[in-house]
Amino acid sequence: MVTKKFYFQGEHGAFSEEAGLKFFGKKAFGIPVKDFEDVVISVLKERNAYGILPIENSTIGSIHSNYDLLLKFNVFIVGEVNLIVKQHLIASKKSKISGIKKIISHPAALQQCQNFIKKLKNVKIEISYDTAGSVKLIKENGLNDTAAISSEISAKIYGMKILKKNIQDTNTNITRFILISNKSVKPKKNTKTSIVFTLRNFPGALFRALSVFALRDIDLTKIESRPIPDKPFEYYFYLDFRGSIHDIKSINALNNLQEISTFLKILGSYEEDLNQK
Amino acid sequence: MVTKKFYFQGEHGAFSEEAGLKFFGKKAFGIPVKDFEDVVISVLKERNAYGILPIENSTIGSIHSNYDLLLKFNVFIVGEVNLIVKQHLIASKKSKISGIKKIISHPAALQQCQNFIKKLKNVKIEISYDTAGSVKLIKENGLNDTAAISSEISAKIYGMKILKKNIQDTNTNITRFILISNKSVKPKKNTKTSIVFTLRNFPGALFRALSVFALRDIDLTKIESRPIPDKPFEYYFYLDFRGSIHDIKSINALNNLQEISTFLKILGSYEEDLNQK
Numbered sequence: 001m002v003t004k005k006f007y008f009q010g011e012h013g014a015f016s017e018e019a020g021l022k023f024f025g026k027k028a029f030g031i032p033v034k035d036f037e038d039v040v041i042s043v044l045k046e047r048n049a050y051g052i053l054p055i056e057n058s059t060i061g062s063i064h065s066n067y068d069l070l071l072k073f074n075v076f077i078v079g080e081v082n083l084i085v086k087q088h089l090i091a092s093k094k095s096k097i098s099g100i101k102k103i104i105s106h107p108a109a110l111q112q113c114q115n116f117i118k119k120l121k122n123v124k125i126e127i128s129y130d131t132a133g134s135v136k137l138i139k140e141n142g143l144n145d146t147a148a149i150s151s152e153i154s155a156k157i158y159g160m161k162i163l164k165k166n167i168q169d170t171n172t173n174i175t176r177f178i179l180i181s182n183k184s185v186k187p188k189k190n191t192k193t194s195i196v197f198t199l200r201n202f203p204g205a206l207f208r209a210l211s212v213f214a215l216r217d218i219d220l221t222k223i224e225s226r227p228i229p230d231k232p233f234e235y236y237f238y239l240d241f242r243g244s245i246h247d248i249k250s251i252n253a254l255n256n257l258q259e260i261s262t263f264l265k266i267l268g269s270y271e272e273d274l275n276q277k
Numbered sequence: 278m279v280t281k282k283f284y285f286q287g288e289h290g291a292f293s294e295e296a297g298l299k300f301f302g303k304k305a306f307g308i309p310v311k312d313f314e315d316v317v318i319s320v321l322k323e324r325n326a327y328g329i330l331p332i333e334n335s336t337i338g339s340i341h342s343n344y345d346l347l348l349k350f351n352v353f354i355v356g357e358v359n360l361i362v363k364q365h366l367i368a369s370k371k372s373k374i375s376g377i378k379k380i381i382s383h384p385a386a387l388q389q390c391q392n393f394i395k396k397l398k399n400v401k402i403e404i405s406y407d408t409a410g411s412v413k414l415i416k417e418n419g420l421n422d423t424a425a426i427s428s429e430i431s432a433k434i435y436g437m438k439i440l441k442k443n444i445q446d447t448n449t450n451i452t453r454f455i456l457i458s459n460k461s462v463k464p465k466k467n468t469k470t471s472i473v474f475t476l477r478n479f480p481g482a483l484f485r486a487l488s489v490f491a492l493r494d495i496d497l498t499k500i501e502s503r504p505i506p507d508k509p510f511e512y513y514f515y516l517d518f519r520g521s522i523h524d525i526k527s528i529n530a531l532n533n534l535q536e537i538s539t540f541l542k543i544l545g546s547y548e549e550d551l552n553q554k
Contacts, residue, residue: 226338
């Protein structure tokens with residue numbers, strides 16, 4: 001069997017890499033790239049390559065910029081992973097918590113640990129592009145007065161110490177990641193499909209759109225209206241439903257939706273991750 | 278006429294203060310407090326006091342933590358303001374762009390200017406709790422090698438220079454702010470109502486909920502499902518519709534929704550801001 005490889009944003013030890021390994025198993029390997037667009041472009045260039053993107057977080061909400069990438073490029077969602085995100089304060093083995101003068105991490109991680117950070121005095125907060133990358137930076141520069149906020153695995157990878165465990169504001173901080181590929185898949189069980197559409201704006205427009213699912217007893221797992229920049233009173237609707245574009249019921253619903261929508265893109269059908277919702 | 282006062286998070290010159298002044302007019306005055314919860318608590322303690330909170334941004338999406346405050350405390354939404362957010366690179370009058378070694382700002386502002394920041398070399402990025410507060414800090418400490426990302430008005434207030442205008446990634450970066458009070462209002466025109474509700478989870482549940490609006494030709498302006506932490510497969514639905522809790526049509530719709538929902542909170546009826554949507 002060919003070893004699976006997947007692209008992810010960040011450095012080794014990133015949550016995206018952890019999510020990819022959870023999906024494919026420990027034998028897969030992750031290739032770090034600089035940003036989310038690089039993940040998509042790398043996937044488009046290569047056969048049998050996968051990419052992993054965070055798409056929503058229970059604290060922060062939907063990551064619109066990654067939805068934008070799914071609209072812009074022709075990639076398919078082929079899987080999903082729900083990951084409980086636990087953040088830790090990590091520093092070199094010589095460091096003590098009382099000696100920490102600066103904390104660095106990705107803005108999302110800093111936002112998830114606001115309560116912890118607020119209580120600190122005389123500690124500077126600096127942002128970086130990556131949680132695990134912050135641990136790597138502290139290691140490479142031999143800094144003893146600086147700590148990173150990052151994953152347990154990143155502490156192990158770079159031989160660092162966890163000064164304080166679980167500093168995130170809530171213990172139910174879950175990020176939903178999606179796997180993307182340039183080839184769609186045909187999921188066998190727990191099927192789920194993600195779509196984006198737009199409608200003409202009139203009272204009851206969304207109700208009519210949802211009827212195509214309700215009349216066929218299709219269960220929705222996500223709905224969100226997002227105002228379209230530059231287009232007053234127009235919205236993208238993000239919708240996930242249980243079913244696959246290979247089922248006749250879902251095909252009929254989507255054909256029906258096509259009739260009444262002004263734009264419809266099917267992002268992919270894949271197996272739902274039923275763990276840790 | 279009594280001068281209106283409102284609480285906002287941050288320092289003078291913050292976007293929240295700008296939004297408050299846009300709503301009440303130049304003669305109102307804003308009182309800065311430390312965080313969003315302080316805004317709500319200040320409003321609860323005082324008669325005739327208002328507070329202002331950002332609730333969604335066109336780039337970042339809904340601000341769940343502020344929705345959580347609306348669920349936790351008994352305050353009412355009494356108005357809304359859409360503000361086009363323009364970010365500028367601001368430093369002391371002596372500074373030159375080539376001499377800037379560090380940039381400080383709020384994580385949301387840094388996120389909105391990612392493209393600009395990514396192109397910089399050898400510049401450190403540090404987070405603070407406030408955009409305008411970063412300008413104030415640079416001023417107070419007489420720093421010449423540090424710049425802030427903040428509003429035009431904050432540069433004026435603290436007598437600072439704009440090194441580069443409009444560094445935000447998109448020119449349609451709009452934040453929607455809400456005005457809160459401990460007394461509800463009865464809006465006269467362009468009425469809009471915000472609610473949060475939960476449903477039993479079965480196929481067609483949301484469709485049934487939306488029927489209470491569609492059957493009465495009530496227009497929706499926002500719908501979003503948010504997974505409830507700790508409760509698998511349960512969602513909060515955020516919904517805004519055109520109409521007021523003083524109209525018989527809206528009252529009927531909400532009574533109808535009450536019958537089929539497991540939880541319903543009316544956040545308030547207020548006048549819609551039709552500008553800059």
